[in-house]
Amino acid sequence: MQQPSIPKGTRDFSPEEMANRNYIFDTIKRVFQLFGFRQIETPAVENLSTLMGKYGEEGDKLLFKILNSGDFTSAVDAADWDSKNSNKLTTKIAEKGLRYDLTVPFARYVVQHRDQITFPFKRFQIQPVWRADRPQKGRYREFYQCDADVVGSDSLLNEVELLQMVDDVFHRLKIKVTIKLNNRKILSGIAQIIGAEEKITDITVAIDKLDKIGLENVNAEMISKGIEQTAINQLQPILLLKGDNHEKLEQLKSVLANSTVGMNGITELETIFKWIEELPLYNSIELDLTLARGLNYYTGAIIEVKANDVQIGSISGGGRYDNLTGVFGLNNVSGVGVSFGADRIYDVLQRLNAFPETASENTSVLFLNFGEKEQSRAMSLLHRVRQSGINAEIYPESAKIKKQMTYANQKNIPWVVILGENEMNQGVVTVKNMINGEQRTVPPEEVIQCFI
């Protein structure tokens, strides 16, 4: 027999995995809603014209493209066909593709439906995305993203609420985290001050490695990128910043005094810290200048979340982007958002053994099946158990009792109801606790009480 399989980088999720995944998604969704975010969904399949050119040249290659239906070759002229050039042919034979993230479809959504949307628009979206990346441990070709964004408001209160929301999600998931915060304007200010504005990407990429490769190697890397030694010297106090968030900001102020954009970044961070410090948070928020993610699109706050007790990349992140919808022709719509990495959060919870023990999605009660006469009595009791909101089932056949008990064990069903001939005759029901093995015999009307 040939073993069927699924494409590399994709996954099946078993009932146990789904219960755990739903625990994560439901927790995130609940907090999103508490904060006034509302769900939308966009199609998995978008026009390639919507997706192409939005993720850089590399991103274009990583898009999954859908072959046009029907006689797709007929739209290709002879010269193009004969070239056998895959790159060139792609756009002729594929008009649609699978979404690569939730941000571009969201921007498309905002522009397309702008007349129906009430701004500021607080939306969340929990859907899979697809990337033709090389699959490797922890990296998949099909995976879920969980994004919440506010568009149409420049207020820093949005950043504050997003930070609060991140804090709340991880508190509920019982994951201790450090929320790291930076501001793109400060990075721009730094580049400006040291006179290497065009090198900002190189500088931030180098700074980003500070934790991993150390100060000396970061400096060496900057030299290799052609950054002047004088500029690197000026950078040193920034790389060596010490103290709490306010002390760091004070030190930065003196370094960035001559950069308007840099000082704006500091003011923004000061405001955010001031406001958030008035709120009760479960986790700490740290200014971290090495944070340089999403440099190509973030224009203000940059947020990243690391688990304190598990070594793993960031499990959530986000920031402000000033021109979300410009690429679709609608300018001056600012957005700010956060995204949760469900797969990494899953790994963290697994390593911490922090998934809830009693998955509410599981069956709580199995009625054993003793044959047609008893089954009839069992079915009516089963109906009442379900009506009281308890997940319950009956073994569909009057198989050997051992087999039925094994079924209950393998499915981790905590209660078994025995309604055999003896019980029928005595008008009672036996309830067995599968965890401690205890049995009780009770009148039928008291059965439901046993499970509560």
Add this chain to the structure above:
Amino acid sequence: MQQPSIPKGTRDFSPEEMANRNYIFDTIKRVFQLFGFRQIETPAVENLSTLMGKYGEEGDKLLFKILNSGDFTSAVDAADWDSKNSNKLTTKIAEKGLRYDLTVPFARYVVQHRDQITFPFKRFQIQPVWRADRPQKGRYREFYQCDADVVGSDSLLNEVELLQMVDDVFHRLKIKVTIKLNNRKILSGIAQIIGAEEKITDITVAIDKLDKIGLENVNAEMISKGIEQTAINQLQPILLLKGDNHEKLEQLKSVLANSTVGMNGITELETIFKWIEELPLYNSIELDLTLARGLNYYTGAIIEVKANDVQIGSISGGGRYDNLTGVFGLNNVSGVGVSFGADRIYDVLQRLNAFPETASENTSVLFLNFGEKEQSRAMSLLHRVRQSGINAEIYPESAKIKKQMTYANQKNIPWVVILGENEMNQGVVTVKNMINGEQRTVPPEEVIQCFI
């Protein structure tokens, strides 16, 4: 400005639509779980070798195929390339496709993971599927299916429980339905008795039209399909069956007395009716011989659900298929399941105006924003409101009050909290009911009580 768009047959779902859709999905999911079904998910992207040949020739054409990544032309030899034959080339340049339904991926899942599965396996799955159908009203290229199936048990108790489950779902959704039931074996028996076994498809297709085109046209159609007049005569009592389910079965018994398969079908239906009649049902179940859906794969029970108060196609259906996994080499695994059509159910609820009024996903409370000083007080009260489980938000900017109130109205937020300078000075909070316009001024610690 160019208006961005999405591919034909796909849809965006707004927050309002999502709240309604989630109401449907959550209701179905809750009932699935009550009956002991557990969720799995399979990837959207399957190997084409898994999908091709499972849905007939027409189905193969309707599969969305994903262009191989990278230099896809290099795998094609010159002769094939020069043929420019789209059909032939498809399999060379596309190895993966989007799932077309949830049944084939489920069969693949069962075979692939059979060593980890506890049988009977009761699984449900709620995920989108894709079909390159011509889009038209009510037919989409991307849409959700909601399937529940039991595999690995021949017991008719499964059919009974599925019928009960269907009944419960529509009761909770407040849609009155008629559940129609048939059995493929009876259809086979009919064909056998009238000596037209090879014509069973033609006969059932014709019978299926009885409601629409009437007896005379059905008879004419059967003649045009080459069915003998004597056979058609024998069919007449079956087409004219009258009475309740038991009376119909009694009449059928005399017609099918000489067909073993037909009598088996009758026995199965009798058992199902007997068992289900012992249970309290909200809707009626009717034997309906014109039910011939899924004739190519159903081998036993055939189920179809029609809304009583809305003219629309079936909103749920299912049946038993005796060899679900045979196509992947694992024989003798019987399955039985039902599927709910979320899009049609949505239409029915909309036409009946039966969506719940208070969408639990919406924001319940908006805090107006009066500027930084008041905002600080509001934020700490807002935090407590959220902690008590109430969806709440603050307008992110101190915009004109009229604008903020309009925002609340447009988002259908039922409560607005006013914490302006006056309220600050008096140590109180004003709560406005946006539905009836009433205002109350209360101490901050009593605010939460206002929303309950």
